Amino acid sequence: MNFSDKEAVEKLVIACAKGDRRSQQIVYKAFYGKMLGVCVRYSSNRDEAKDLLHDSFIKIFEKLKNFKNEGSLEGWVRRIVVNNAIDFVRAKKEFVLNYDDESQFENIPDDNHFDSDIEEMKKIKAEIILSFVQKLSPAYKTVFNMYVIESYTHKEIADYLEISVGSSKSNLAKAKMKLREMFEKYKNGKGKFS
Template identity: 35%
Template sequence: MKHLDWSDEELIVGCKRKSAKHEEVFFKRYYGYVMGISLSYAKDRDLAQEIVNDSFLKFFSSIKSFEEFQSVKSWLRRITVNTAIDFYRKNKRFQDQRDINDQVEIFHEVGALSQMAYEDLLKLIHLLPPDQKLVFNLYEVEGYSHREIAEEMKITESSSRVYLARAKSKLRDLVQFHLNEYAGR
C-alpha cells in the first residue's frame, strides 16, 4: 500500500512508533487544516506558521496519550487552538496597534457585503485588537464558554464578555464603514 493511502489509524500507529515517514505523511495530510485554524488566530502568515509548527511538535510529542476513540481532527484542533492561546499570552506585551492606513487599504480589497467571502471576513476580524480577536474566535468559532475563555486567557469571565461585545461592535462598525465606502464608489 502506498503511504499516501494510509488511514488515520495507520498513521497514528506509525506516529506512536516515531516513524518519520508516518509523521511526514500525517503532517502533509493535516497541514492545510492546522494552517486554516492558525490563520484565524495569528496576525500574519509568519506567526501562523509558527503556530502550525509548534502544534505539530506538541501533537507528535503527546501522541502516546491519543486514544483510538478520539477524533484526530478534534484533538489536533484543540492542540492548535491552545498553541495559538499560548502564543497570544507569550506575545501580548509586544502586540502592536494597526495603523489606520492599513485598515483603509484592506477595505478597498473587500467586496460588497452580499459578496463577502470567508477571506474578506477574516480581513475584517484581523483588524480587531488582539484580545478581542482571540475572544471572538474562541467564543464564536470554537464554541468555548466565557468560563473556558477566562481560564485559558487568565482573565475574568466578565472581561471575556466585554471583549466579545467590543469585538462584535467593532465588526459592525467595520462592515458599516466598508459598505459606506463601497456605496460611495
C-alpha cells in the same frame, strides 16, 4: 487515508509515535491546510501563523502517543493547535485584556444583534472577513475566535485566560462592535476598505 477508519488511524498514530517520518508526513499533509487557517485567525500575519503551526505540529507529534482514538484525530489535532495558538497570543507582550467597566457586561446575553449581520456577511469573501478579524486587537481577536469559531463558553474562556466571565463578555462585545464597524465601512464603501 481514510481518517474515519479507526483501525487505520490507530496504526498511523502508533507509527507516528514511534517516529516514522512517512506516517508523520501523512498526518502533516492531511491537516496542514485546515490548521493553518486556525493559526491565521490567532496570529498577526501568515509567517507568524506558519511558525505557530510548525510549533503546533511538534507538540502534536510529541503528544500523539496520548491520543485515545475515541474522537476524531482531526478534533484532537485542532484542540492542540488552538491551545498552542492561545498560549502564543497570551505570551505576546501586546496581549492586554480589557478590564474597564467589565461589570456592565456580566449579564448581557451572548447574542447582541451581531447575528443580524451574518446573512449580509455571507456574501463577502472569507478572506475579507478574515482580514476584519485580523485587524482586532490580540485580546478581542482571541476571545472572538475562542467563543465564535471554537465554541468555547465564556466560563471556559475566563478559566483558560485567567480572566473574569465579565471580561470575556466585554472583549467579545467590543470585538463584535469593531467588526460591525468594519463591516459597515466595507459595505458603505462598496467593497473597499478606507
